[in-house]
Amino acid sequence: MSAPATAASTTDAEVVQTQSAPPRRSWPGYLTMPLILGLVCLGMFLYVQSRELDSIEARSLNARTILTALQGHVMLTAVSTLVTLVISVPLGVLLTRSFTRVIRPYIIGVLTVLQAVPTIAILVLLAVAFLFLGFQAAIVGLVLYAIIPVLLNTMVGLEQVDENVMEAGRGMGFSRWQVLTKLEVPLAVPVILAGVRTALVINVGTATLVTYIDAGGLGDIIVAGLSTNRILVQLIGAALTAVLALLVDYIAGIAEDLLRPKGL
Amino acid sequence: MNFGEFLIRRADDMLELGLAHAAVVGGAVLISTLIGVALGVLTYQSERARETVLAITGSFLTIPSFALFILLLGPLGLGWKPVLFALVLYGLMPVVRNTITGLRGVDPAVVESAKGMGLSRRQLLLRIELPLAWPVIITGVRVTTLVLLGIAAIGAIVNGPGYGELIFTGLARVGTPVAVNMVLAGAVGVMILAVVFDLAFYTAKRLTTSRGIR
Amino acid sequence: GGGGAEESPNEGLLEGVELISGSKEFTESVVLSQITALALEDAGASITDQTGISGSATVREALESGEVDFYWEYTGTGWVNILGNTTEDVPDDLFAAVSEDDEANGIAWLDPAQFENTYRIAVKEDFANENGITTMSDSAEFIEENPDQARICAASEFINRDDGLPGMEDAYGFEYADVVELDLNLIYPQVGDACEFGEVFSTDARIAANDMVVLEDDEGFFVEYLGAMTLRQETLDEHPEIAEIMAPISEKLTDDLMMELNGRVDTDGEMPEDVAQDWLEENELIGG
Amino acid sequence: MSHTPNAASGHADASVMIRLEELTKRFPGQSRSAVESLTLDILEGEIVVLVGPSGCGKTTTMKMINRIIEPSSGRIILNGEDVTSKNPDHLRRRIGYVIQQTGLFPHMTIGENVATVPKLLGWDAKRVSARVDELLTMVNMDPAEYRGRYPKQLSGGQQQRVGVARALGADPEVMLMDEPFGAIDPITRDRLQNEFLRLQSEVRKTIVFVTHDIDEAIKMGDRIAILQEGSRIAQYDTPERILTAPANDFVKDFIGAGASLKRLNLSRVRDIELGTWDTVTTADSAETAHSTLSSSEYSAVLVLDTDGRPVRWVTADDLRRIDGRSLDQIGSAPQAVVEPRATLSDALNELVAARYAVTVVVDEQGRYLGVIDFDQLNEAIRSMRSTAVAEARSEFAAHDSSQEGPS
Amino acid sequence: MSHTPNAASGHADASVMIRLEELTKRFPGQSRSAVESLTLDILEGEIVVLVGPSGCGKTTTMKMINRIIEPSSGRIILNGEDVTSKNPDHLRRRIGYVIQQTGLFPHMTIGENVATVPKLLGWDAKRVSARVDELLTMVNMDPAEYRGRYPKQLSGGQQQRVGVARALGADPEVMLMDEPFGAIDPITRDRLQNEFLRLQSEVRKTIVFVTHDIDEAIKMGDRIAILQEGSRIAQYDTPERILTAPANDFVKDFIGAGASLKRLNLSRVRDIELGTWDTVTTADSAETAHSTLSSSEYSAVLVLDTDGRPVRWVTADDLRRIDGRSLDQIGSAPQAVVEPRATLSDALNELVAARYAVTVVVDEQGRYLGVIDFDQLNEAIRSMRSTAVAEARSEFAAHDSSQEGPS
């Protein structure tokens, strides 16, 4: 290639490129994140190995406890996210249909209100007022917390779809359902997924709180560290949470690359 | 004492806590929005930059708030300062993410014609791209606000301002008659704030989103 | 406060001194802090209230960094949480050991009060009566026989400490079938529901309020948790009067008294500062 | 204007496919209606072209027919059935639609875009794929190259062609086409138009076609509705009649300069009587040619080969300088040559630049049939016009007398 | 093809505004280049029209000129300055751009859209507002009605017009216009074209204009570049020369049927010598008319009024039935009348349908100047063509001999 083109101002060249070719990550691009996360884990492992642990630290920082906590956390995140999706995407779709215009503000209002209450308060209230504990209560708390990001983004995403495209679809005899599934939802995927990824990260973070109602997860480790003032334990717990969040977000990123319509 | 009586007896408190809560959350949202939009704007064109920024702001959200508040206590002390700081960190990700998504969704034909008219990068951004991405961005801000309203309550552990005080005091007395009232009062307070904030956002979205793209 | 009818015992000792009161989030800690604050104010100090900080670690951090000037701590917590020891080797005079070791951190412990707020296991009164359980040993037996009714609600700290659940199970030679990990506060309402046994603090008014009874630690396993006021050594050096002022008060703080004061807040819904004020005035520890 | 020319007049026999009754659309917040009480009949199997100035309401009218825009008032009757309040999805599946802004689905490849309706109809993959290729080829786009691309990777005209291909996918009985060829170059457009007309002559769909190009309207339309602001009908008639008997100044203006020239597009050489010219054959001698020429009123003779194909114009001058060569080696080659299926416009085009001001007409084998000169064209035009005017007059009278009937 | 007609040949004197050198664009993942080594000079103050089949690379070429698409290789020289690697914003502010897809800003009202560049330039509010009104009026849209609307509330053609108005806002020295009138009806389009040409005659901007409409190209272009796939230049020449001496079959095909008729658009009645017809005046008696007629080769005389304006055609028949009426009360009114500034195409249009196969030419006051008959047109065309062919031949020879020079 001749000099002039390469000398072009970089920001501009990038714009042009993103417009002409759908951005797909290269293989090295895909590998960076797991590599970094792996290294972080390895670092933590080596550091913990090198330390004399007292009995309190040892009680939290052992493979069995960590794995159980991790597994619990993954379950919490996975199930709550799944439930969130199952609730909020269809709800978002419903709330963008014209026939729900009247009830729309109320439903959103209620959900907003629930979202804003600190999860810890919801958990406590569930536990105290309904004596509702454990995994299921935790899911309720997490879901209430994650609905709004997905719901709002679903709605905005759907509202943003180009009118002309929908008109063309309707003009071709697409039923409402087909317009929705074949055009609106795919075209709203980037915005919806932004909401989902936000919710996922929030869920991974918030799920550390459900340890207070016997729902396990990495919160067990963090709170153990917190309550006995063992910084190392806290740090490991928090770091594991962050690693998990980034990993989950990374996987969601791959899902987005696959789901994001390529023509956009 | 039922909940109603409790509220009436604590009405002054409720109002005061509410204002404090709203102030710290409002401040944090404002700051996160400014920083978040700026980060989004700086990174949305480059795959690597935006993934990095999202990973970093995302991992903020995973730091347990208890731990973060305690961490901040040393440098920032007790009260609103650590709370504000932590809230800003927590609030970034939804804003950044939606800013990026919104900017990337702007119709290339429109960007092209704007460029064709000689708008500078800045003008393009301020006059065309941001206004068009605005509905998505403001949704991110809305999510941030709601998330922060909740987290702000946890700020009570470092004696931060707001309804968290009621919630945590209540929590500390669970099993006693006032406990549920207190937690409930705190929760209701936050809920009311949520409604107020959300109404504000709804109005702001309507007022700030051009009729041409509604 | 000037203009009072009654003469204050410590009039003017701390005139012009500014102090910040801290406490943990639970009632007893707040009440103790309020009592202290009122007493010091009575001596002329002006007090900024920063009570109700959540978590031992938080409030301790606040003390060390000067965000607060004093709060009440417990010897057991000091030994394990603050000084990072385990409880396999608890010294006989725990208070002496803790206060000595903590000097290195620049924190002073005033002489302890007469109450002890330690770990205990509690059950519902009905449950105790029905099954004839009054001591820990009884419970060990019961658990042996009824593994399906052997669930304990406990908070993270208790579960993870040697002087908590693991050590206790060793000492009494039994094992709970299920550990329900909860926030400390959630335990009181959950006993009898999510679990049969619950970890409680001995002076907590909610024990009585929730119709629970404490099982006797007949093996004497639990570490002592004497309450004592902590403050930075430099504060104490500057104002040694504080120790003088607090000594008579600590004298009077017994288990039963604490239980009562806690109860007035928790059960009767009074404000901690009112409870503190009443008690101090009643006992003429401050001027009216 | 209360007198909207009755659309169905004179067509009572053919069945009406689309009837619009007093269709009105007023957009919220606008002072004027975009479409104002439009009444129009479209017969089965015909192509009706809507033309009119930008913003006159053509697109709005189209969108009301398939109910993408709900009318403010009025009725739409499809094939005898009032569909104004029917389920619009079902309605739309019977109606193909080419949207003005192309509206390709940006997240689907070209192939997927075109395959949309066939897939909707549940065709099997092989058939769909074959159909996609067929349609893309029809709009002059190489399937191998374009099938896998995304809309944003196409040029404007290519996008529009994909839009057309997509709308044809399902072979719907009724088609609405909103400026389908607006962004396409003349060669491709001509090819598409012809392809379209060929298809139409086979399957006879009912087509409503919007264009702003009056030439296209004349070429494509069985009837043309010239619309004024608010979709008020200025004239609704056959292309011939619109060109020769414009109803008013608006129509006249809209047709623009060159109405007569445009009119020539509508007739073909085979429709008029050809003139004759003096001919000789290559077998003839120079003398024969010379005598023919001297007895002719023209300054040249046309030399035909033995099969009767014109090969040369030869003048007296040429003959003088023949120098023993044969007749097909002198003179000049005839250039203005057309076949009978050429339009009169083609003939005139040749004529204008032709030597001897005459166009030679040959049959498909290239054999001489006759000539056209300007006077013949002039006469043809003039007679067409007088017929049209007479027709218009008599119809207008008939219409006037039937005014009392139910409206 | 290595022989790209040298763009600048014969124009060495006028200064080159835009020079494209070996400009190439290959989109990622495509096998063929969208633009392949295009070299083109555009002189200051001229309108160059790019025409070519859909997908041949016109839009890509335009976007490379203002660097919205970065070229894969090659150089762009603007006014002598290599701008290939200059800051594109500064470049673009000197270049107005009408995008093919209109690209209006959906969040701004029409008024705000049009005001964009004037505001950028920091004009005060009053001046901006006046300019907006002026521009909207120019594109035939009532400012009062449309200024406050949003793009989605406009019809397709209206949107396009706003796009044009917006690009004109700042009065840039160079304009790139990508099918600016593609979706506009002929009347409005004609008006816009004329307005544009009028403006251009005053300010002489340098304009690159893309269209797929060869008629528009002929009307608007000082020079036309006919492009083949990959933006390869098939011919780059004046409209006259392209019509009369197409470089190859591609160009011939692209011009399409009716090249000669199109050619007639380029000349005006005043450019050719008028014929004469026998005239009498209304003051003359029937006998004078009769004698004029009988000595005439035509079958009718033209009756002029006392000011010399044609009022009647009168034939022998008419005279016979005069019954004492004056000459202006018999015969038929002359219809085929044009003024000298009419194009030959207008004249032919009249001629085709004219009684007596003749078009009457009158001056601006309507006074008789002469007539045009078909033979005159024919001759005019034929002489134009031979001039063009001769020119092309001599130039080609000159070009051939200069092949060795630096490219």
Ligand SMILES: Nc1ncnc2c1ncn2[C@@H]1O[C@H](COP(=O)(O)OP(=O)(O)OP(=O)(O)O)[C@@H](O)[C@H]1O
């Ligand atoms: N982003 C892209 N990626 C790949 N190919 C492209 C892209 N944009 C355009 N093309 C191809 O480049 C060629 C030239 O496109 P361009 O838009 O310049 O054509 P055009 O001459 O403007 O056509 P039209 O008259 O249809 O607007 C076309 O074949 C088109 O398919």
Ligand SMILES: Nc1ncnc2c1ncn2[C@@H]1O[C@H](COP(=O)(O)OP(=O)(O)OP(=O)(O)O)[C@@H](O)[C@H]1O
């Ligand atoms: N959504 C809308 N809101 C308000 N006015 C509208 C809307 N859509 C169209 N109009 C107006 O209605 C009129 C008719 O629009 P329509 O799109 O039907 O015109 P058209 O005949 O298709 O024009 P074109 O040839 O330019 O495409 C126009 O004046 C337009 O401004």
Ligand SMILES: [Mg+2]
């Ligand atoms: Mg339209």
Ligand SMILES: [Mg+2]
């Ligand atoms: Mg183009």
